[in-house]
Amino acid sequence: MNKVKIQDAIIGLGKDKDPLFGSVQYERPAKTNTIVTVQTDDKxxxxxxxxxxxxxxxxxxxxxxxxxxxxLCISDKKSFNLWNRQTKKLACHELQPNF
Structure with missing residues (x-):
């Protein structure tokens, strides 16, 4: 098993919950019951x-x-500016590259 760590992410928990902003870490291969650790600024x-x-x-x-x-899905390069604008609005900062 190896660990995956995404340093700067928007984590959506559902339409009735506010998203979390921070890092995400989990073990691969991931399954439905895999525990994901989310680290935010304060918790x-x-x-x-x-x-x-x-x-x-x-x-x-x-x-x-x-x-x-x-x-895992990856956006095409043509839509980068749209993704960047939208995520910047939501996260209040430009997300940093992870890989």
């Missing part, structure tokens, strides 16, 4: 992966990534 929470709706992060300098339904 650390551990949540089963199946309780996280979406994780959005800047994958590298030109693309964004998201984890949805336990799968």
């Amino acid at each position: 650390t929470v551990q949540i089963p992966l199946n309780q996280i709706e979406i994780i959005v992060f800047r994958f590298d300098a030109e693309t964004f990534g998201l984890i949805f339904n336990y799968r």
Whole structure:
């Protein structure tokens, strides 16, 4: 097993809950009951992966990534500026590249 750590992410817990902003760490291979550690500025929470709706992060300098339904998806380079504007509005800062 190896650990995955995403340093700067938006973590969506569902439409009735405010998103969390911070880092995400989990063991691979991830399954529905895999425990994800979310570290924010003021707290650390551990949540089963199946309780996280979406994780959005800047994958590298030109693309964004998201984890949805336990799968990693990568944006195309053409949509980078749109993703960057939208995530900057939500997170109140430009997300930093992770890889």
